Amino acid sequence: MTAAILVSIFMTLAAAATPILLAALGELVTEKAGVLNLGVEGMMLCGAVAGFAVAYSTGSVALGLIAATLAGVAAAMIFALLTLGLGSNQVATGLALTIFGIGASSLIGAGFVGRTITRLGPLFPADYAAHPWLRLVFGHDAIVYLSLALVLAVSLFLRRTRAGLILRAVGENADSAHAIGYRVLAIRTAATAFGGALAGLGGAYFSLALTPMWADRLTAGRGWIALALVVFAAWKPGRLLIGAYLFGAVATFELQAKAAGWSFIAPEVLAMTPYLATIVVLTMMSLGRRTGGRDAPACLGKPFPAS
Amino acid sequence: MTQPPDQTAPSRLALAHVSKSFPGVKANQDISLSVRPGEIHALLGENGAGKSTLVKIIYGVQRADEGGISFDGRPVEIASPKAARKLGIGMVFQHFSLFDGMTVLENIALGLDETVPAEELKARIRAILDSYSLPLDPDREVHTLSVGERQRIEIVRCLLQKPKLLIMDEPTSVLTPQEVERLFETLRQIAREGCSILYISHKLHEIKALCEAATILRGGKVVATCDPRIETTRRMAELMIGAELKHLQRPSGGGKAGAARLSVDKLDMPGEPPFGTSLKGVSFSAQAGEILGIAGVAGNGQAELLMALSGEHLAGQPDAIRLDGRPIGLANAGARRAAGLACVPEERNGHAAVPEFTLAENVVLTARHRLPLAPSGLIRQGPVEAYAKDVIARFDVRITGPGALAGSLSGGNLQKFIMGREIGQKPDVLVVAQPTWGVDAGAAAAIRQALVDLAAQGSAIVVISQDLDELLELSDRLCVINEGRLSQARPVAGLKLEEIGLMMGGVHGESHVAEPAHV
Ligand SMILES: Nc1ncnc2c1ncn2[C@@H]1O[C@H](COP(=O)(O)OP(=O)(O)OP(=O)(O)O)[C@@H](O)[C@H]1O
Ligand SMILES: [Mg+2]
Numbered sequence: 001m002t003a004a005i006l007v008s009i010f011m012t013l014a015a016a017a018t019p020i021l022l023a024a025l026g027e028l029v030t031e032k033a034g035v036l037n038l039g040v041e042g043m044m045l046c047g048a049v050a051g052f053a054v055a056y057s058t059g060s061v062a063l064g065l066i067a068a069t070l071a072g073v074a075a076a077m078i079f080a081l082l083t084l085g086l087g088s089n090q091v092a093t094g095l096a097l098t099i100f101g102i103g104a105s106s107l108i109g110a111g112f113v114g115r116t117i118t119r120l121g122p123l124f125p126a127d128y129a130a131h132p133w134l135r136l137v138f139g140h141d142a143i144v145y146l147s148l149a150l151v152l153a154v155s156l157f158l159r160r161t162r163a164g165l166i167l168r169a170v171g172e173n174a175d176s177a178h179a180i181g182y183r184v185l186a187i188r189t190a191a192t193a194f195g196g197a198l199a200g201l202g203g204a205y206f207s208l209a210l211t212p213m214w215a216d217r218l219t220a221g222r223g224w225i226a227l228a229l230v231v232f233a234a235w236k237p238g239r240l241l242i243g244a245y246l247f248g249a250v251a252t253f254e255l256q257a258k259a260a261g262w263s264f265i266a267p268e269v270l271a272m273t274p275y276l277a278t279i280v281v282l283t284m285m286s287l288g289r290r291t292g293g294r295d296a297p298a299c300l301g302k303p304f305p306a307s
Numbered sequence: 308m309t310q311p312p313d314q315t316a317p318s319r320l321a322l323a324h325v326s327k328s329f330p331g332v333k334a335n336q337d338i339s340l341s342v343r344p345g346e347i348h349a350l351l352g353e354n355g356a357g358k359s360t361l362v363k364i365i366y367g368v369q370r371a372d373e374g375g376i377s378f379d380g381r382p383v384e385i386a387s388p389k390a391a392r393k394l395g396i397g398m399v400f401q402h403f404s405l406f407d408g409m410t411v412l413e414n415i416a417l418g419l420d421e422t423v424p425a426e427e428l429k430a431r432i433r434a435i436l437d438s439y440s441l442p443l444d445p446d447r448e449v450h451t452l453s454v455g456e457r458q459r460i461e462i463v464r465c466l467l468q469k470p471k472l473l474i475m476d477e478p479t480s481v482l483t484p485q486e487v488e489r490l491f492e493t494l495r496q497i498a499r500e501g502c503s504i505l506y507i508s509h510k511l512h513e514i515k516a517l518c519e520a521a522t523i524l525r526g527g528k529v530v531a532t533c534d535p536r537i538e539t540t541r542r543m544a545e546l547m548i549g550a551e552l553k554h555l556q557r558p559s560g561g562g563k564a565g566a567a568r569l570s571v572d573k574l575d576m577p578g579e580p581p582f583g584t585s586l587k588g589v590s591f592s593a594q595a596g597e598i599l600g601i602a603g604v605a606g607n608g609q610a611e612l613l614m615a616l617s618g619e620h621l622a623g624q625p626d627a628i629r630l631d632g633r634p635i636g637l638a639n640a641g642a643r644r645a646a647g648l649a650c651v652p653e654e655r656n657g658h659a660a661v662p663e664f665t666l667a668e669n670v671v672l673t674a675r676h677r678l679p680l681a682p683s684g685l686i687r688q689g690p691v692e693a694y695a696k697d698v699i700a701r702f703d704v705r706i707t708g709p710g711a712l713a714g715s716l717s718g719g720n721l722q723k724f725i726m727g728r729e730i731g732q733k734p735d736v737l738v739v740a741q742p743t744w745g746v747d748a749g750a751a752a753a754i755r756q757a758l759v760d761l762a763a764q765g766s767a768i769v770v771i772s773q774d775l776d777e778l779l780e781l782s783d784r785l786c787v788i789n790e791g792r793l794s795q796a797r798p799v800a801g802l803k804l805e806e807i808g809l810m811m812g813g814v815h816g817e818s819h820v821a822e823p824a825h826v
Contacts, residue, residue: 162422169406169417176404179368180418181388298408 007132007139009252014144015210017248019044019202019219021147023226024233024240025154026072026198031230032158033191034171036301037079038094040199041223042101047072047200049105052112052207052214061120064208065143065201072200073193075101080192083303084185090301102217112214119212143205148241150198155237167191171297174304184304199223225275232282234295243282250274317380319344319503320365320472325374327360331707334360336527338374342472342520347494347504349514349535351547352524353747354719355705358507359401361524362474365505366398367391379471392420397465401476401507401718401745402656403457407450411460414449418464435466439493453606455486462493473497474505477718479513480745484775485604491517509719509747511540512776525549544748553752555780558763565595566631568767569616569648569736574627576615578791584608586615589793591786593736593767598758599796600782601771602807608791609740609771610653616738616769617650618643630736644676647735651725651742653771655718659725662714666706667695669713670728677732694731702727702757703750718745723754730757737761738769743777755781775807 023040030037037043050071055064079097082088122129123142129135158164170177170187178184206218225247233239251274258270318341327335334357342348350358363369365376367385376383378394385391391398405414416428423431432445443459452460458478465473475494479487494517498504506518514521514535521538523531523546531546544552570592578585586608593599603609614620615628622628622636629635630648638646652658660669670691675681680691695709702723706716713721722745729737742758743751758781762768771788772778778785779799786796787810794810 162416165409165413165416168409169413172406172408173404176406177417179388179400179404181367181392182417 004132007136009256010136011139012255013245013248013252014140015248016251017244018144018147019205019210020222020226020229020247021151021241021244022143022202022205023199023223024229024244025147025150025237026195026202027226028230028233028235028237028240029154029158029167030191030195031300032171032235032297033167033188034174034297034299034302034304035083035188035192035195036090036094037076037097037192037195038091038227039075039079039097039101040195040226041219041221042098043072043075043196043199044203044206044219044223045101045105045217046075047203048207048218049109049112049214050200051204052117053108055117055208056112056115059117061117061208065120065204068200068204068208069197070200072196072198072203074196075200076192076196079196080189084188084192087303090303098223105218106216109214109216113216114213116213117208120209141209143201143209151237151241158237168297171299174299174302178304188304199226202226225278228279229282231296232279232285235297236295239282239285243278246281247274247278250277316344318342318377319346319379320505321377322361322365323375323377325361325364325371325376327357327364327369327371333527335364335371338524338527338529340522340529340532342503342505344471344503345498345501346520347498347506347518349518349521350505350507350524351511351514351521351543353547354723354745354750355717356524356547357527358524359476359717362398362476362505362507365391366396366474389420392468395468395471396474397468397470397472398474399458399461399465399476399478403461405449405457405460408448410446410448411443411452412445414460415445415464415467419467431467432463435463439466439496441489441493455482455605458482458490466497470502472503472505476507477509477745478506479508479510482605482773484773487513509745509751511535511543511748514543515540523547547747548749550749552748553756555752555755555759557759565597565765567592568595568631569593569769570629571616572627572629574615574622576611576620576622578608578611584611584791586611587791589788589791591793591796593769595765595767596762597783598762598768598770598781600778600785600799601769601788601793602775602778602785602810603773603788605773607788609788611791612788613650613652613738613740613771616648617652641676644673647677649673649729649732649734649737651729651737651739653740653744655721655725655744656714660713660721663712665710665712666699666724667691667709669724670695670698670709674728674732677734698724698727698731701731702753719747719750722746723750726754726757730761733761733764734766736767736769738771740771741774742770742772743774
């Protein structure tokens with residue numbers, strides 16, 4: 001029976017990790033192009049509410065996921081218009097985007113509070129996952145597999161493809177990229193849109209897979225964790241995967257501890273552990289390397305053209 | 308293979324009445340010039356004369372306001388660097404367009420317009436490196452390379468496209484004499500193969516050695532054309548500045564051995580991994596009233612020595628470095644400035660000045676220790692601006708005013724400003740690297756004069772440079788740095804160029820240059 005428990009713990013863990021992984025992966029690509037979008041939390045909320053609204057009205061979770069992705073892109077495009085088009089400050093605009101996302105999701109979600117939908121189920125038919133260990137492989141929903149595939153895809157894209165090389169170049173030195181003849185703003189806009197899409201999808205994972213019910217501020221600050229993960233993962237997709245699952249693991253531990261009724265740790269401290277553990281481990285990982293600050297894209301957050 | 312340039316063939320490049328304005332400046336006005344196939348054509352002019360702007364127009368980085376360009380006899384519209392490359396125009400920028408965090412291979416791939424598989428690209432790069440015998444390792448990251456190696460990346464990038472016109476904006480300002488020789492051989496070979504070269508430099512003897520024609524700009528206009536093989540360098544300099552060139556005025560009564568102001572005693576410092584050079588037992592002293600020159604091939608510890616003197620890296624021992632007898636080896640950069648030791652690093656954008664700050668703000672950064680610009684932490688705008696204006700006027704910095712961003716200045720103008728900022732503080736000891744890097748002949752003479760004058764007032768000056776002519780003109784004594792070790796200083800009077808060449812290049816320099824590309 002212990003196998004079943006372990007497996008079910010891992011299933012919870014993967015579910016907790018997936019939305020953060022998605023949002024962080026999107027932000028990683030955005031930041032690799034030199035754009036610092038602090039509005040991840042806001043974009044996630046936009047995705048969460050759009051996904052829920054569409055899934056609730058149409059009864060189709062798949063349509064909800066698509067809507068969430070588009071909503072994330074739309075939110076990111078507001079950001080791109082302001083920062084890349086009009087040259088406003090990226091940090092301030094990103095914060096504003098988060099506030100906007102919180103407000104917009106509350107407004108749209110007001111009519112949905114307490115409503116429920118049928119949540120996103122496992123991708124494979126139940127008999128594939130009859131055995132506990134098989135469940136580990138076949139028991140997840142489509143988004144979990146998608147997120148893992150995306151980690152691989154983004155990693156290959158950045159390291160192996162010419163488009164990925166150009167994207168990194170734009171984040172490394174926008175002036176040089178411009179001088180060689182790349183369209184810096186277009187590339188940055190595309191990267192920002194990708195970040196928005198994944199943040200929207202990550203947000204929808206909360207409202208369509210984790211809790212099939214709408215509540216205000218559903219993402220509970222996970223967008224900020226995603227942002228921090230990108231930094232601690234040194235802008236490397238592989239490390240991001242480790243970081244997100246680590247966060248998921250400790251978050252699951254927290255739930256288990258609560259369920260087991262451990263009273264010798266204050267619940268506030270318990271609630272803190274996922275965040276704390278993620279930061280501690282990832283800090284140690286970055287301390288282990290000698291390269292120091294050279295991981296960050298050199299042009300991160302800098303406006304182009306500089307003026 | 309070698310054919311004399313065909314006089315009847317259409318010009319490779321012809322500009323007709325090109326003009327370009329920036330807010331407040333007419334960078335180019337009514338410029339016409341033509342370059343024949345296979346010709347090496349020099350573009351000369353003072354700092355801010357508009358040379359870089361003109362070639363940026365040719366390469367499609369900037370658009371001309373007026374005028375036309377024709378290439379191989381056909382009128383063309385060059386809307387972007389990509390369009391320029393398609394025509395067969397390659398360019399090596401004054402400020403390299405490189406990506407520090409990426410490898411040489413990636414940097415080169417980024418300069419190509421089509422996707423080439425990594426292996427094939429490597430093979431093609433190696434073929435070029437071999438045929439021009441250029442040493443360069445495709446897998447190194449750019450931030451670990453010397454300036455000369457970085458420039459090779461740019462050159463290889465261009466050569467891969469089989470260009471018909473190669474533009475080089477001040478390619479030699481940061482190269483060692485050996486590297487310059489090597490570059491010239493490469494350029495001559497490229498020109499022999501029929502590619503025209505448009506060449507910008509402030510070093511007139513190089514122009515004489517390399518170029519067949521020259522167009523001289525002043526204030527954005529063409530003021531003369533000449534054949535540099537016939538013209539003297541002095542005459543070309545005077546055409547550039549439109550006035551007579553001044554000789555360096557040395558104070559009378561030489562042989563002024565004052566007290567040692569800066570003394571360095573057995574300074575050891577590990578180089579930064581992975582490619583830094585360690586300083587090994589460096590000892591020297593600079594006396595009041597003297598200019599001490601430090602020659603050497605780049606990458607032999609000059610950068611480390613400057614950082615050790617400026618206080619960016621602290622010496623292990625307090626008394627490894629003494630200023631007027633006081634141990635300052637453990638004092639940080641600010642404390643050293645306050646004590647009277649000022650340093651000007653080689654890299655002006657980002658190290659000597661913050662490009663995003665105005666000139667006035669850049670003044671505060673280094674001058675606040677010596678001048679009452681920010682007593683009790685509050686910046687006094689009036690004196691700051693006054694000081695900046697004073698520097699701008701004294702060193703003839705061509706810009707709109709102290710509110711200009713440092714990054715918007717042309718390379719030479721920023722260098723003039725930085726030198727002026729430090730010299731104006733009358734430091735007891737001034738350490739400068741490449742004081743006239745990228746500065747035009749007239750302004751270089753002015754900077755050298757200011758250094759000589761500062762020394763005459765009793766300061767000690769250390770000049771770290773790769774430009775031997777400059778060191779011989781400026782210094783009273785000269786030493787050579789090689790693999791982190793400093794030679795004995797010798798009086799310059801009576802020292803021959805070849806002797807120093809042997810001291811600095813000698814064994815190491817040769818092996819450095821002849822080193823094959825790592826694989
Ligand atoms: N992007 C820009 N915006 C505003 N002014 C500019 C810009 N680029 C150049 N200028 C101005 O145009 C003039 C010509 O500059 P340019 O860089 O072409 O000079 P240069 O001849 O290359 O000088 P140097 O020898 O010092 O490199 C200068 O007054 C410069 O300040
Ligand atoms: Mg220039």
